[in-house]
Amino acid sequence: DMxxxxxxxxxxxxxxxxxxxxxxxxxxxxxxSSYFNEYNRxxxxxxxxxxxxxxxxxxxxLIKTADVFVENWSSGVADRNGLGYNDIRKLxxxxxxxxxxxxxxxxxxxxxxxxxxxxxxxxxxxALQGYENDAPHKSGISYGDPIAGATCAAAAVAALIHKALxxxxxxxxxxxxxxxxxxxxxxxxxxxxxxxxPTKTGNKRSGYAPHEIYPCLPDLKPRPILSVFPNDDEDxxxxxxxTVTDRWIAINCQSDKEWLSLTQVVGxxxxxxxxxxxxxxxxxxxxxxxxxxxxxxxxKDSYDIANSLQNNGVTAAPVQTALLLLTDPHSVxxxxxxxxxxxxxxxxxxxxxxxxxxxxPKLPKFSGPSFGQHNETILSELGYSQSEVDxxxxxxxxxxxxxxxR
Numbered sequence: 413d414m415x416x417x418x419x420x421x422x423x424x425x426x427x428x429x430x431x432x433x434x435x436x437x438x439x440x441x442x443x444x445s446s447y448f449n450e451y452n453r454x455x456x457x458x459x460x461x462x463x464x465x466x467x468x469x470x471x472x473x474l475i476k477t478a479d480v481f482v483e484n485w486s487s488g489v490a491d492r493n494g495l496g497y498n499d500i501r502k503l504x505x506x507x508x509x510x511x512x513x514x515x516x517x518x519x520x521x522x523x524x525x526x527x528x529x530x531x532x533x534x535x536x537x538x539a540l541q542g543y544e545n546d547a548p549h550k551s552g553i554s555y556g557d558p559i560a561g562a563t564c565a566a567a568a569v570a571a572l573i574h575k576a577l578x579x580x581x582x583x584x585x586x587x588x589x590x591x592x593x594x595x596x597x598x599x600x601x602x603x604x605x606x607x608x609x610p611t612k613t614g615n616k617r618s619g620y621a622p623h624e625i626y627p628c629l630p631d632l633k634p635r636p637i638l639s640v641f642p643n644d645d646e647d648x649x650x651x652x653x654x655t656v657t658d659r660w661i662a663i664n665c666q667s668d669k670e671w672l673s674l675t676q677v678v679g680x681x682x683x684x685x686x687x688x689x690x691x692x693x694x695x696x697x698x699x700x701x702x703x704x705x706x707x708x709x710x711x712k713d714s715y716d717i718a719n720s721l722q723n724n725g726v727t728a729a730p731v732q733t734a735l736l737l738l739t740d741p742h743s744v745x746x747x748x749x750x751x752x753x754x755x756x757x758x759x760x761x762x763x764x765x766x767x768x769x770x771x772x773p774k775l776p777k778f779s780g781p782s783f784g785q786h787n788e789t790i791l792s793e794l795g796y797s798q799s800e801v802d803x804x805x806x807x808x809x810x811x812x813x814x815x816x817x818r
Contacts, residue, residue, distance in 0.1 A: 413453070413454060413765040413775055413776055414565070414569075415772065415775075416480075417456065418454070418455040418456070419455065419457075419458050419474065419786075419790060420452060420455045420456065420457050420458070420781065421458050421460055421471065421474075422457065422458075422459050422783065422784075423459065423460070423461055423462075424459045424460075424461050424784070424808060424809075424810060424811040424814070424815045425461065425814070425815045425816045427442055427783055428448060428452075429527075430445060430451070431443070431445050431448045431783065432445065433445045433447045433448065442783055442814060443754075443755065443756040443757075443780075443782040444756060444757060448780050449754070449760075449762075449779045449780035450780070451557070451558070451561060451780070452780035452781065453752065453762065453776050453778065453779055453780055454776050454777070454778050455780065455781055456781055456785070456786040456789075457781035457782065457783060457784055457785045457786050457787075458474070458784070458786060458787055458790045458791075458810075459783065459784040459787060459810050459811055460809060460810055461808060461809050461810070462493065462495070463493075464807060464808060464809045466803070466804050466807050466809040467807075467809035468494070470794065470796070470804065470809065470810070471495075473794045474790070474794060475500055475503045475504055476503050477794070478504060478507060479507070479508060479572065479575075480507070480509075480568050480572070481500055481504075481507055481508070481509050481510070482512065482568070483495065483510075483511055483512065484511075484513070484560075484588070485513065486513050486514060486523060486524065486526070487513045487515070487516065487522040487523055488517075488523065490511065497509045497511070497583050501581075504581075505581070506575065506579065506580060506581040507581045508568065508571040508572065508575060508581045508582055508584070509581070509582075509583045509584065510564055510568060510571075510584045510586060511583070511584070511585050511586065512560060512564060512587070512588055513587055513588070514526020514527070514530070514587065514588050514589060515534075515587055515588075515589050516585065516587035516589075516590070517585065521534075526556075526589065527554075527557070528554025528555070528556040528557035529550065529554045529556070530556070531554075531556030531557075531560070531588045531589050531591075532550060532554055532555050532592055533550070534589055534592075535556065535589045535590075535591070535592025535593045535595075535596075536592070536596050536600075537551070537592050537593075537595055537596060538550050539612075540596060540599065540611050540612065541612065542612040543612060543613075543614040544610075544612055544613060544614065548612065555592060555595070556588055556589075556591070556592050559588075559591045559592055559594075559595065560586070560588040560591050563586060563591045564586055567584050568584075571584060615662075617664070619691065619695075620664055620665065620691070621665065621691060621694035621695045621698050621701065622663055622664070622665055622674075622694065622698065622701050622702060622705060623663075623664045623665070624662075624663065624698075624702050624705075625660050625661065625662050625731060626660065626661050626662075626663060626702070626705055626706045626709040627659070627660055627706060627709060627710045628659040628660055628661050628709050628710060628712060628713060628714040628717065628730075629659065629710065629711060629712055629713050629714075630659060631659055631713070658733070659713075659714045659730070659731070660714060660730070660731035661714045661717045661718060661728060661730055661731065662728065662729050662731055663705065663709075663721065663726065663728045664727040664728070665694070665726065665727070666727060668689065668691065670725060670726050670727065671688070671691075671694065673721075673724040673725050673726050674705075674721065674724075674726045676724070677720055677721055677724050677726065678704075678705065678708045680704055680708060682704050683704055683705075688701060714731070715730050737749075738761070747764070748763060748764055749761045749762065749763055749764065750762060750764055750776070752776055752777060752778055752779045753777060753779065754778075754779040754780075755779075755781065755782040755785050756782050757779070759779075760779060764776070782812075783813075784810065784811060784812035784813075785812070787801070787810050787811075787812060788801055791804070
């Protein structure tokens with residue numbers, strides 16, 4: 413998305429595991445994982461078996477041309493395979509080398525293998541999620557993965573700026589668990605100071621009441637996808653999303669003034685009780701108040717409720733789903749979703765980057781790459797002739813098809 417030529421190297425016998433998330437290890441299924449395609453959007457794919465001599469030779473050619481080398485093996489794997497920092501520097505003295513083990517290269521957990529869900533658990537984030545007196549809840553996505561990726565991108569940009577100023581590369585250690593722990597810094601400080609603060613609070617928030625998510629009227633009308641596609645001359649065929657029955661509204665009263673406005677909009681006399689006029693009183697009676705509000709919201713549309721409450725100064729918002737976001741008028745007007753080309757699927761919708769660059773207004777253009785999609789192109793750029801590429805394929809050092817069933 414930022415304009416870099418990012419080449420993802422996978423083994424012909426061992427693809428990125430998220431390629432098969434929710435699917436099969438057979439082609440074309442390994443190319444259709446929504447998870448893989450989101451996090452590898454715009455990258456190029458090269459398959460190399462660096463345990464075979466021709467594969468390692470090709471990888472070393474690639475490394476010599478690179479500005480940044482990123483690996484996320486567990487501690488020790490890169491060095492054992494001749495791809496540690498000191499090895500890479502012999503090929504490219506000014507390389508920026510980013511190492512992303514799950515738990516660093518020192519300490520008792522350094523040798524552990526980690527991925528998104530385990531990183532999220534061990535980083536301390538999951539312990540804060542869920543309801544009081546209930547088990548912790550993991551997030552809907554595994555935060556360890558996107559946080560590590562975003563942190564890596566920021567580190568790479570910082571290192572590239574340093575290199576532009578000094579002419580020197582550098583080594584960057586980025587343990588993935590540390591990225592997750594960085595999200596809960598205020599809780600760590602509180603514990604260190606002996607100031608215990610609530611951890612699992614569900615949808616509640618200390619000092620605010622009501623502060624909850626309430627059920628709303630089901631959406632019974634199909635909605636066409638109205639998105640605009642600035643990256644493609646041809647729109648996707650008009651699609652209709654299925655009926656969304658699970659609709660909710662988030663409501664938060666941050667002051668007595670907001671509470672008064674909420675009671676006037678709801679209009680239920682039970683909420684006029686003087687016991688609820690102060691935040692302390694509302695905190696003591698949250699269950700009763702929540703039940704009354706739920707009786708009101710369940711008969712109404714979440715968007716209508718949000719508009720009515722917001723117009724009266726009450727903090728409220730509909731709980732959006734991915735399907736609802738595709739038809740959300742605000743998202744459509746801002747062209748938040750674009751069509752990208754996909755080698756196996758043809759094209760599909762995806763979300764635009766959160767930033768908009770004036771000189772690159774129509775990114776992204778491509779989805780995640782198919783397995784080995786750019787093998788011939790990249791190897792040709794590295795000086796391989798077609799006959800040499802064919803020999804690499806015959807040796808199993810590269811392949812557009814998954815080799816074996818590992």
